[in-house]
Amino acid sequence: MKEVLEAVLAGESPQGIAVPESYKAVVVRKDEQGMFEGLESRDKDPRKSLHVDEIATPELGPGEAIVAVMASSINFNTVWTSIFEPVSTFGFLERYGKLNELTKRHDLPYHAVGSDLAGVVLAVGPGVSKWKVGDQVVAHCLSVEMEDAAGFDDAMMDPQQRIWGFETNFGGLAELALVKSNQLMPKPAHLTWEEAASPGLVNSTAYRQLVSHNGGNMKQGDTVLIWGASGGLGSYATQYALNGGAIPVCVVSSPEKADIVRSMGAELVIDRSAEDYRFWKDENTQDPKEWQRFGKKIRSLTGGEDIDIVFEHPGRETFGASVYVTKKGGTITTCASTSGYMHQYDNRYFWMNLKRIIGSHFANHRESWEANRLIAKGLIHPTLSKSYSLEETGQAARDVQQNLHQGKVGVLCLAPEEGLGVAPEAQEFRAKHLGAINRFRNV
Numbered sequence: 001m002k003e004v005l006e007a008v009l010a011g012e013s014p015q016g017i018a019v020p021e022s023y024k025a026v027v028v029r030k031d032e033q034g035m036f037e038g039l040e041s042r043d044k045d046p047r048k049s050l051h052v053d054e055i056a057t058p059e060l061g062p063g064e065a066i067v068a069v070m071a072s073s074i075n076f077n078t079v080w081t082s083i084f085e086p087v088s089t090f091g092f093l094e095r096y097g098k099l100n101e102l103t104k105r106h107d108l109p110y111h112a113v114g115s116d117l118a119g120v121v122l123a124v125g126p127g128v129s130k131w132k133v134g135d136q137v138v139a140h141c142l143s144v145e146m147e148d149a150a151g152f153d154d155a156m157m158d159p160q161q162r163i164w165g166f167e168t169n170f171g172g173l174a175e176l177a178l179v180k181s182n183q184l185m186p187k188p189a190h191l192t193w194e195e196a197a198s199p200g201l202v203n204s205t206a207y208r209q210l211v212s213h214n215g216g217n218m219k220q221g222d223t224v225l226i227w228g229a230s231g232g233l234g235s236y237a238t239q240y241a242l243n244g245g246a247i248p249v250c251v252v253s254s255p256e257k258a259d260i261v262r263s264m265g266a267e268l269v270i271d272r273s274a275e276d277y278r279f280w281k282d283e284n285t286q287d288p289k290e291w292q293r294f295g296k297k298i299r300s301l302t303g304g305e306d307i308d309i310v311f312e313h314p315g316r317e318t319f320g321a322s323v324y325v326t327k328k329g330g331t332i333t334t335c336a337s338t339s340g341y342m343h344q345y346d347n348r349y350f351w352m353n354l355k356r357i358i359g360s361h362f363a364n365h366r367e368s369w370e371a372n373r374l375i376a377k378g379l380i381h382p383t384l385s386k387s388y389s390l391e392e393t394g395q396a397a398r399d400v401q402q403n404l405h406q407g408k409v410g411v412l413c414l415a416p417e418e419g420l421g422v423a424p425e426a427q428e429f430r431a432k433h434l435g436a437i438n439r440f441r442n443v
Contacts, residue, residue: 001175004068005414008120013134019057019066019123025112025174026393027053028081033088044083046401047394055112058170058178061102064125065181067137069413070193070421071387072172073116075201075232076338079401081113081166082394086341089113092167099145099160106169114173115141115165118187118196118421119414128181136187136421139179140368141201143168154214155364163362172197173393175414185369188376189423190430193415195437198384198408199236199375204363206236207371209333210311211244214367215360216333220245222308225298225325227318229266230257232400232408233336235383235440237311238264243379249298249307253403260406263439268301270294279321286344291324298325309333316340328353335360378433383407385440387418407440 001023007014028049036044060066081089089111097107121135131137143164144155151158165171170178187196209215210224218224224241228234229250241248242265249268250261258271277294281287298307306327312319315337322332323345334357337343350357363371374380387410388396399405412418422430430437 001414004122005416008068008070008414009416009420014068014120014122015133017122019060020176022054022056023175024052024390025055025170025176026050026114026390027055027110027112028084028089030090030109030111033084033090036083041083041085042402044085046079046082046397049082049084050113050394050397052391052393053110055110057176058105060123060125060178062126063128063181065121065128065131065179065184066123067117067119067139067177067179067184068122069117069119069172069174069177070415071118071197072114072174072411072413073194073198073200073384074393074396074400074409074411075115076336076400077115077163077166077201078113078173079397081111082397083401089166092162093169096162096168108169112170112174113165114171114177115163116197116200117172117177118193119177121184122176124181131181131184135184137184138187138196138200138372139164139172139177139183140185140204140363140365140372141165142183142362142365142368143180156214156361173390173411173413175390182365185372186376187421188372189426190378190433191375191382191422191437192419193421194387194410194412194418195382195384196421198382198410199371199380201362202233202408203236203375203380204368204371205335205360206233206240206311208363208367209335209360210237210240210309212363212367214364215358216309216311216331218244218246218309222246223249223302223305224309224311225249225251225307225322226311227251227314227322228253229269230260230406231403232383232405233313234311235264235407236380238266239380242266243374247302249301257406260440270297270301277321279317286320288324288346291321294321295325306330313337314339316343319343320345323355323357324349326355329355331356331358333358333360378429381433381436381439383440384410386410387412
């Protein structure tokens with residue numbers, strides 16, 4: 001691995017360098033699936049279940065690539081994997097392993113996790129023509145077989161659609177990663193390795209959920225309610241709303257996070273900590289009066305207008321309020337449900353006002369490319385706030401689990417330090433956008 005790293009840091013192609021037989025990866029272990037039984041979700045600690053182990057390099061198959069991973073980042077799916085909730089991801093690997101002879105590689109006693117990467121192509125399998133050894137790349141996390149007609153119009157509808165590093169093995173929180181070659185996209189030249197690794201999953205997810213015709217189909221002038229607007233997902237939704245001529249109403253949980261979204265250009269901000277909204281009276285009962293109070297606050301900011309699109313991802317805690325405050329004929333786009341999956345809402349406010357709920361899950365190939373293109377052009381910016389070492393991934397995941405972070409949390413894999421990877425010819429372009437790139441780092 002040292003030889004690979006030296007070549008990359010020297011700006012040379014690793015052409016001719018043999019793929020190592022093993023590498024370090026962040027894994028969960030199958031024999032530890034029951035370690036958190038009986039504990040509440042908040043008490044399940046990723047620092048206890050995420051391990052950095054030396055694992056065997058997988059066989060490279062047709063249409064695949066092995067990437068030397070310079071940096072990765074934390075998504076909430078890694079938190080879910082680490083606490084074996086809502087289900088253990090080893091069930092995903094077992095089912096994938098039964099698909100064909102090649103996918104058997106994924107069904108192992110360990111799961112190498114991670115759904116983002118920025119790095120350098122180290123090897124390509126038979127049939128790969130778009131990418132070559134030495135290419136600097138990022139990867140989106142759509143892993144799909146594309147053998148079923150159901151996915152031809154939208155790959156997310158393919159019955160064999162999976163999220164790489166969550167529902168497949170050999171993910172990006174590692175020194176090497178195995179991907180399908182159609183997951184690869186050009187690394188934005190003006191970004192460091194850790195900056196380039198951070199947008200992938202959340203940027204593409206936000207693009208589909210809010211911008212794409214498969215999601216909110218946002219247009220200029222739409223009023224968009226964005227929960228967690230300074231977080232890993234919401235920070236990209238905020239940028240897309242501003243970049244697309246919409247009017248974001250940004251919900252955050254502290255004055256510091258309110259300052260972040262204002263620095264991004266958002267003017268309509270609701271600090272939940274200051275307003276002290278309590279949408280639930282107790283574990284089983286919501287409070288419609290609090291929905292009404294929330295709606296009144298929104299209208300006071302928007303000049304009396306209700307919400308066209310809700311960018312909804314907290315789930316159980318906020319969903320009833322989201323449905324209530326959406327205008328007649330409006331849309332709630334939903335993913336993730338990080339506060340709980342069992343949503344409750346008053347159907348009278350939904351059905352009688354002709355509202356729509358759209359489920360949104362990651363993004364198809366085209367949506368991912370469009371989202372990455374906007375990053376490369378400096379129209380959307382990474383929201384990286386902090387980076388950890390590979391050995392500290394458990395702590396990084398714990399930060400995300402406890403919502404102690406701003407924006408995205410990065411992980412240095414092969415990169416020995418932050419700040420590497422910017423192309424010399426992109427320095428001037430980077431300087432132009434440096435304030436926006438560093439916005440979350442200055443918090």
